[in-house]
Amino acid sequence: MWDSLPEHVSAQMRQWITNQADWLMVYRLPLYAPDLNPANGIWSNLRITLLNFAVRGIDELAALIKHRLKRMQYQPESLTGFIA
Template structure:
């Protein structure tokens, strides 16, 4: 577990994930909140399988990205 300062968006990889997600949603016009939720879940699922993208979110934070060997 890493304890981050109260508000440090440059050290919080979640802020970078949301920023990336919001940039991709800018031109969408979902009809309902449920439609928007479906799109968001889909985009987050797609990000989950792009390891290089996730590493890019972690790199500026200095957090360890190498998994522990067992």
């Protein structure tokens, strides 16, 4: 699956894909397709849970994000919902 991230559509990446044509099949995603990428649902949910927090620095923000992602890990039904 190939989205429009600049690194994915670079000339170097197109050349690499061309060289792998015997075994690699690439499907391009539309420019904006959150329903085709379950990770977008995870990040969206994470952002919502962080809205009411004020942090004092990058280390505190990183710790908060890790804590929230860890909590999601133990809620497989939510993660399955992002895929569905």
